[in-house]
Amino acid sequence: MGLSLPLLGAAALCSLPAAAQARTLEARIAKVVTSVARLEQVRVRLVWPDGAAQGELELQAGRIEAPELGYRFQNVAWRCPLRRDGRGGWRCAGELRAPGGAPLTLALDLGVVSTDARLSRGASVVSLQRAAATPDLTRIDLTRVPLAWTQALAAQAWSEGRIKSGTLDGRLDIAAPARAPLRIAGELRLAGAGFDTPDGLIAGEKLAADLRVDSELGAVTRVRLGGRLRDGEMLFGNAYIALQGKPVELDVQAESAPGQGWRLPRIAWRDPGALSASGSAALRGDASIEALDLQLDSPDLAPLRERYLSGFLGLAGLAQLELSGGLDAQLSLRGGDLSQASARLREVRLRDAQGRFRFDGLDGTLAYSDAAPRESELSWRSGALYGLEFGATRLPFSSDHGEFRLQRAISFPMLGGRVGADNLRLRPPAGGKGLDLRFGLNLDKLDVGQLSKALDWPAFTGELSGRIPEAHYADERLELDGGLAMQLFGGTVEVSSLAMERPLGVAPTLSSDLALRNIDLESLTGVFGFGSITGRLYGRIDSLRLVDWQPTAFDAELHTEKTRGVRQRISQRAVQDLSSVGDSSFVGSLQDRLIGFFDDFGYARLGISCKLADEVCQMGGLDAAKPGPDGRPGFVIVRGAGVPHLDVVGYNHRVDWPTLLERMEAVSKGELKPVVQ
Structure with a gap:
């Protein structure tokens, strides 16, 4: 009670x-x-x-x-x-x-010189002593008192808070002078404490602490709370704090007037070797932040992931981010939004455990302002993006009116060429809006061979260049205007309508359109181990969609175009491989047993199409073919020319995509054989 x-x-x-x-x-x-x-x-x-x-x-x-x-x-x-x-x-x-x-059970001793009371239930005891000589002073001793007994008192300071568990031990002195505010002071030991709010945004579990309390309950309520948090977990919005049995020193001063939120003129938090913080704050009636000024220092970022940052990093898909190095920072919030901030990084290293990115030797300062301009400069020694290594650079920033801007274009070495960025503008989350990032991107003569090796692709060769006038990231979606062009296999692959969702999150999604022009088929088939085909390849891959870097949809059509001075020949191995992959057959003008005498064949045209949806490829070719022996309609993949004359015809219009991938892998290893008609 x-x-x-x-x-x-x-x-x-x-x-x-x-x-x-x-x-x-x-x-x-x-x-x-x-x-x-x-x-x-x-x-x-x-x-x-x-x-x-x-x-x-x-x-x-x-x-x-x-x-x-x-x-x-x-x-x-x-x-x-x-x-x-x-x-x-x-x-x-x-x-x-x-x-x-x-x-x-209430036991009361009304003595001549003192009044003693003992309130108990089981092992929980509240003992009270009041001396006749000091009637305004009452001493209370607490033994294994359920924290829930203090719910009403706690609600005076925090109406939304709900105490769920925990016990209190300690001693409190209550002074109740006639013409001064009620004062409560003493030392308390907290064990197994738990609390939350109805919306679940604030919570604590398994909290243990040794605390000093000094409070005045008058027209203005004033509280000072200090001591040591020994263990426990706390959630404040997206911020999750896990002490992991490592004590933290705490000192908080707070005051509140009727009808107003709390002011915290002093906040101090000391987690030796991990994080020190000090500052002040003002809270609204619902405990949300109205204003905050905070200074932070971390000599070693490594422990911060598990102790303080797991909530934020988990939402960003970076739960296993590895951090090292040092950082000190200052930040100010007004109206719940970031107003001023600066951070000084000291030899910081960031490494994504999934291999999506890495930064080494992050150094310098980064400053943010929602008003007057502030300048800063950040640098890194090296890094990698999805296994693609890049070199050092410096980034000069200016910030005002809530936006970061890159003061000049930058570039850095990557894959034997250079990558550049310009017109970068970054607006942090504010006013209910999320992060907004815009920048221009230049790729100059990146080595496709190095790119292929880093991404574990076949051994492509060529160069990648292009200009993205503006890349825009917002709401976990990255859209890129303009396009990229790869000089590949003697031809060109153009990439347009490029967009990504959750680029660093769970199951990233990429969409784009590709156009192929004048690709040398002999080089292409040689890389894939797909027999040998000479000629020039053209085509398109529209509405390409990758989820977690695996194709889930596209509409593709590839064909050859006759080019002056370029022979069009297809090897017997290539014929066999095409037939094996697509459930196709080849039809010859000579008897079947004679085909094996020829190493290659001339062809007039080659074409194939696939529209992928729901893990099924709707197959097609150059045009319709006569039905096969079983009556199934066919489509021509290779239209033969000359003697011997050979056509390759497909009969399966619907091919299971996983099966098709397995067959292509088997073909590259020479493990599949065709059907000969």
Whole structure:
């Protein structure tokens, strides 16, 4: 029923008349007011049989209120055997009951020089002492007291908070002078504490702490809380803090006036070797941040991931990000949004455990302002993006009106060429809007051979160049205007309509359109181990969609175009491989047994199409072919020319995509054989 009940019971008993020798004494009191609480509709009844060593005391109160402590009870009843203590005082112990709660045991000693009370339930005990010489001072000792008993008191400071578990041990001194605010001070030991809010945005579990408390509960409530957090986990929005059994020093000063949120003129947090923080804050009535000024210093970023950053990193798909190096920072929030910030990085290393990116030797400063301009410069020694290594560069920034801007174009070496960025503008999340990033991108003569090796592709050769006038990242989606061009296999592959979703998150998605022009088929088939085909390849791959870098949809059509001076020949191995992959057959003008005498064949045209959806490829070719022996309609993949004349015809219009990939891999290893008609 709360820590105030011993005081309330003592106050009521003190209201008894001094003379209590009568056999039956009954009193009705409209109101009893103490410095801590107010009792209304009080009824006191004492029955003392003639010659008995003790009487029976019964106390009832229709209403008990301690507004500054937050406690309110109705229909409270206490019954106990009353006896003298032999020193001029009285002693009484019995059950204290109120509707809706389990009974407690209240033992009260009204001595000549002091009043002592003991409220208990099982192993949980609240002991109260008050000396007659200092009636305004009450001492309370707590032993394994359920933290839930303090719910009403805690609600005075934080109405949304709900205490779920935990116990308190310690001692509190309560001073209640007539003309000064109520003051509560002492030392407490917290064990197994848990709390949350109805919306689940703030929570704590398994908290253990040794705390010093000093508070004034008056027109303005002032609280100072210091000590050591020994263990536990806490959630504040997306910020998840896990102490992992490593103590943290804490010092907080707070004050609040009626109808206003809390002001925290001092916040200090010291986690040796990991993080030190100090500053001030102002909170709204719902405990959200109105203003915050904070200084941070971390000599080693490595422990921060598990202890402080896992909530933010998990949302960004970076739960296993490895960090090292040092950092100090300052930040200010106004109206809940970032106002000013700066960070100084000292030999910082970031490494994504999934191999998506790496930065080594991050050094320098980064400053942000929502008002007057601030300049800063950041650099890195080296890095990698999806296994693609790149070199050092420096990034000069300017920030004002809530935006970062790159002051000049930058470039750095990558894959034997250079990558450049310009017109970079970054706007951090604010005003309910998420991160917004825009920049231009230049790729100059990147070595496709190095790119293929890094991405574990076949051994392509060529160069990649291009200009993206503007790349735009917002709402976890990256869109790139313009296009890229790869000089590949003697021809060109143009990439357009490029976009990515969750580029660094879970299951990243990429979409684009590709156009192929004048590709040398002999070089291409040689790389893939697909027999040998000479000629020039053209085509398109529209609406390409990759999920987690695996194709899930596209509409592709590839064909050859006759080019002056270029022979069009297809080897027997290539014919066999085409037939094996696509459930195709080849039809010759000579008897089947003679085909094996020829190493290659002339062809007039070659073409194939595939529209992938739901893991099924809808296959097609140059044009329709005569039905096969089983009556299935066919499509021409290779239209032969010359002697011997050979056509390759497909009959399966729907091919399972995983099966097709398996066949292509088997073909490259020479493990599949064709059907010959």
